[in-house]
Amino acid sequence: MAKVRFDGVRKVYDNGQVAVHGASFDIEDGELMVLVGPSGCGKSTLLRMVAGLEEISAGTLSIGDRVVNDVAPKDRDIAMVFQNYALYPHMTVAENLAFGLKLRGHGKAEVQRRVQGAAEALGLAAMLDKLPRAMSGGQRQRVALGRALVREPSVFLLDEPLSNLDAKLRHSVRAEIAQLHRKLGTTMIYVTHDQVEAMTLGQRIVVLDEGRVQQIDTPMALYQRPANLFVAGFLGSPAMNMLRGRLKSSSVDGLALELADGPLLPLGGLTLSPGWFGTEIVVGVRPEHLQPSEAVGHFSAVVEGVEPVGNEIFVNLRHGAQPLVMRVAPQPLPAPGERVGVAVTPAALHFFDAGTGQRLEWVPG
CATH class of the missing domain: 2.40.50.140 (Nucleic acid-binding proteins)
Structure with a gap:
């Protein structure tokens, strides 16, 4: 587990577009922090900078006690879950879960231990021999979560992981993610445009608009005392x-x-x-x-x-x-x-x- 710190982090693309304007905030060790806002607000850019998939134009980003601005993604001790499951269709659940561990040179016994632990945590133990095509969307998303879980990273990054699921599945998988976080106590950064996901999952929420942090607080504090008109109008359904x-x-x-x-x-x-x-x-x-x-x-x-x-x-x-x-x-x-x-x-x-x-x-x- 690790604390994540943004200190004046800024992202400017080559065409001059500013995606993130000097973000400064901390995500505490073991916290589930949600980044929420409309499309183009900078939330996924922030997540990709933590992952090392986007270069930081200015400021510093720290994971634990280490500044990671110039650290390669593979050396950051993070695991990322994307909105598309990106499972290998010809591999079983067990093989999908084990693949990354084998690439990193873990021994057979260690791979088996981690795969079994992730499968049990996510209710996949009876599905280890199945191929992805024989599974529902919710089950495939759990496999994607499991593939991150077996890494035993310091920080989990989740980029709109439920956006491809229907409403009923979103509710059940959302509950599983919350339960998983309570069980593991691992630092999680969760990106979504869905205010319901943000309000039900986040211990704290970062509300973003046009690359700027509008407010950071607990879900109910944001709802009851919005800092500005944007936050007031964005959170709540129907809107204020x-x-x-x-x-x-x-x-x-x-x-x-x-x-x-x-x-x-x-x-x-x-x-x-x-x-x-x-x-x-x-x-x-x-x-x-x-x-x-x-x-x-x-x-x-x-x-x-x-x-x-x-x-x-x-x-x-x-x-x-x-x-x-x-x-x-x-x-x-x-x-x-x-x-x-x-x-x-x-x-x-x-x-x-x-x-x-x-x-x-x-x-x-």
Whole structure:
């Protein structure tokens, strides 16, 4: 096991494109860290730099106590799992697992020990004589994980390993990866564009956009206190409602947001910085923090669609020109085209600077 440290790591391609802008953060020994963000954000580039498959333009990258900028991939004590399984089709599971070990000159007894250990850890012990074509996608991905596992590396690198699996298999293999990490306690760096994978797997998450680190924290801290508009909008499904307007306050109505098209949206009784009033601001509210209510002081919205998804319902609303999504427990709701009263949970609101997109801190009062 080993700690991984990025210190001002930068990647610039020959055409001048900057893929990573000075990333600096640590991945602790034994931690499962997830790198997440949209396509082209730099997450796979960071992983490939750890693997030694991309040169580092500036900064230093350390694995353990050793700077590895100029260390060959084979000498970094890492193992990588790609999104395509890359199994040898003519080899059995046992042969696929053993192949890399034999190339490195390990003895027969050591190879057998490691192969058997990986097979048992991943539930492959009964499949060692099978060829990849006789296995499901989830089983083949487990073999790919096993091929990395037998290396007994200091750091595991996983590059979107579940992207080729269907939703049901993604869930089961994701659980297996989490269980494997708990069992091994090995440092793992996991790259994905899927926020569900990130939130369920990561002990901490690095959120990236356009080659820049936006925020690093635990999954729930990111969800509950996003540092900026990008993080707030990226994490959460359905996405956070973003309301742009100007804050107003009165002794009668309490705090309200005057939306761009005119209507006021009551936000409840809050104590906020006077400096926020009269200037453009973005208020974020998660769909679960909007709930049906006919109480005085709440607002009404037109129902545009109702999406039952089993244990909850997503309600698409419109307040003036502002679209909103409300997440509720199963219950009778007005039909599309009808109006529904909506209450906001004041203490759960998020406030962002409309110009910089940065979070504005406040204490619920």
